[in-house]
Amino acid sequence: MGRVALVTGGTRGIGAAISVALKDAGYTVAANYAGNDAAAQKFTEQTGIKTYKWSVADYEASKAGAAQVEADLGPIEVVIANAGITRDAPFHKMTPQQWQEVIDTNLTGVFNTVHPIWPGMRERKFGRVVVISSVNGQKGQFAQVNYAATKAGDLGIIKSLAQEGARFGITANAVCPGYIATEMVMAVPEKVRESIIAQIPAGRLGEPEEIARCVAFLVSDDAGFISGSTVSANGGQFVV
Ligand code: NDP
Numbered sequence: 001m002g003r004v005a006l007v008t009g010g011t012r013g014i015g016a017a018i019s020v021a022l023k024d025a026g027y028t029v030a031a032n033y034a035g036n037d038a039a040a041q042k043f044t045e046q047t048g049i050k051t052y053k054w055s056v057a058d059y060e061a062s063k064a065g066a067a068q069v070e071a072d073l074g075p076i077e078v079v080i081a082n083a084g085i086t087r088d089a090p091f092h093k094m095t096p097q098q099w100q101e102v103i104d105t106n107l108t109g110v111f112n113t114v115h116p117i118w119p120g121m122r123e124r125k126f127g128r129v130v131v132i133s134s135v136n137g138q139k140g141q142f143a144q145v146n147y148a149a150t151k152a153g154d155l156g157i158i159k160s161l162a163q164e165g166a167r168f169g170i171t172a173n174a175v176c177p178g179y180i181a182t183e184m185v186m187a188v189p190e191k192v193r194e195s196i197i198a199q200i201p202a203g204r205l206g207e208p209e210e211i212a213r214c215v216a217f218l219v220s221d222d223a224g225f226i227s228g229s230t231v232s233a234n235g236g237q238f239v240v
Helices: 013-024 037-047 059-073 096-114 118-124 135-139 145-168 190-198 208-218
Strands: 004-007 028-033 050-053 076-081 127-132 170-177 230-233
Touching (some): 004 013, 004 059, 013 037, 059 076, 059 096, 076 096, 096 145, 118 127, 118 170, 135 170
Parallel strands (some): 004 028, 076 127, 127 170
């Protein structure tokens, strides 16, 4: 059995591709999800990957979930904080609820996911943390004040964790996907999607597997000296 990897939001979209890529690379993968039992069941049937239901927005549930994964599979050595949501609205129409839901999932959710696992990584002197941020956290986005704030905040988290984890053999990095062909993006009206693609120099959406391969490299032994970095995978849409 390989190292145990936890992927939050690991049953659909980018997270599902990450779960599969890590399994193919020899990791024992636990895929977390929030509530879509049908999608999780289908994912397990297709991949054989074990799934675990809890909301990353809930600290106690995240702590109990991580403990359950460790009881079932062994110490979590790799964690991919991927779960994320959007609640888009122009700022003047954004409700406090839309703001808070996105903060709770995309920003506090990263704290809730990594914090319970961190002490074990420090003790074992090995760990890999990857957060899935977004191009929109790097550049901002109309109608995404909440989302962009969380994704920019996620970059602050990994830069700080990189400094705290370094002498314990723990790396922390972020991947900032551009627009990727998942349900989240395919749900927008076709006209809007066409205008999005027009802004991408590569002339296409990214594939979830292209993000998964970045993650697989960042958690590998070969990437042991890479920490605090941001990998932009956006088809040239935004150059930092
Ligand atoms: P999807 O909507 O396709 O999948 C989201 C996954 O996250 C699902 O497994 C879902 O579980 C899970 N999830 C949502 N909320 C929670 C929660 N509170 N607790 C636990 N799991 C949760 O998303 P994508 O694959 O498109 O996005 C994945 C990540 O990549 C997100 O962080 C997103 O912000 C980021 N990203 C996506 C881009 C894109 O173009 N798609 C671009 C840039 C960044 P369930 O199935 O139960 O709902």
